[in-house]
Amino acid sequence: MRIGHGYDVHAFEAGDYLMLGGVRVPHDRAFKAHSDGDVLIHALCDALIGAAALGDIGRHFPDTDPRYAGADSRALLRAVLQKLVERGWRVGNVDCTVIAQMPKLAPHIEAMRTHLAADLAIEPERVNVKATTTERLGFTGREEGVAAHAVVLIERG
Ligand SMILES: Nc1ccn([C@@H]2O[C@H](COP(=O)(O)O)[C@@H](O)[C@H]2O)c(=O)n1
């Protein structure tokens, strides 16, 4: 059994939705990113890649590579899982925290769990997603962007 941790941040730009955990969350801004900007999935990818000691997300999907322009982060997550499965790993459980002052994410958490569990080929009971504000402190509190952490356990399949 091994543990991995991931962290990612995306700043806001003009737009009208945020992609988070594969859910299109209505908002008055969008993520500035090379891909769809799904900061939650990027943190989760990094946690999985870290647990398997395979580097980081940018090594596997460079943000200079036009193939990943506008990429669906769920497809990246499935590709990361495939790399782990090829090396004999399966996912034990994942726990994720999205740090966002706004928008309110509670109504979308269950849909995120469902998407992440499907992409990781595990039961939703092995996936937790939670959200917190920073009580208006720091860059997330000033609504300049969103951060996410993820912790995973992987096991021999
Ligand atoms: N973007 C967010 C942030 C928080 N929540 C929910 O509100 C609860 C209280 O947040 P605090 O930052 O005051 O601890 C939190 O536990 C989440 O359930 C949310 O839905 N969306």
Ligand SMILES: C[C@@]1(CO)OP(=O)(O)OP(=O)(O)OC[C@H]1O
């Ligand atoms: C997801 C990737 C894909 O090119 O790009 P971004 O969407 O910019 O996201 P980031 O977390 O900054 O970098 C990781 C990249 O792999």
